Amino acid sequence: MISAAVLVFAITYVQGELLPLELTTTAGCYYQGSYYPIGSFKPTPCEYCQCTTSGQAMCAIADCFITPCVDAIHEKDKCCPTCPNGHNCKAPDGHIIKAGDTYHMNRYTTCHCDGHQFGSNLAVCAHIAIDPHHFPHSG
Incomplete structure (x- = not known):
């Protein structure tokens, strides 16, 4: 961080001489190469800064929560990723399930997205075990 004061001179030409009309000081801060x-x-969507009268730049960087979706997008003018399709989860086969929905991955596997699993966007799946020795035989 570099502090600086910019001196501004207004000059006039009076009878062959250059005379300063006013001298003003505009204080500010330099932060990452910008004044x-x-x-x-x-300076960025995630930075919140304050330039003090002493020329110091004090900044806080926003921390984003874990996105509650598997298809989050990061727009350049926003700090944190957003979920354009709402809260969702992903089944083991890659299928995206909306929060609250159930997906039948196959005959023996059902997956559910409850949308309340903090830090995990994987669907909870249940597998039905079939014992081939206990199948009723037809005939």
């Missing part, structure tokens, strides 16, 4: 005036500024 910002005193006050709040936002």
Whole structure:
């Protein structure tokens, strides 16, 4: 972080001489190569900064929560990823299941997305075990 004050001169030409009309100081901050005036500024969608009167830039970086979906997108003007299709989960075969829905992956496997599993976007699946020795025989 580099602090700086910018001196602004207004000059006039009077009878062959250059005279400064006014001298003003505009204080601000340099942060990552850019100049910002005193006050709040936002250099990126995730950074919230304050330029103090002493020329210091103080910044906080936003922390994003885990996205509650498997198909999140990251828009360039937003800090955190969003879920355009709402909360969802992924079945082991890659199928995306909406929160609250059940998906029959095959005859023996049913997967459910309850949307309440913190930190995991995998569907909960149940497998029905079939014992071939206990199948009723026809005939």
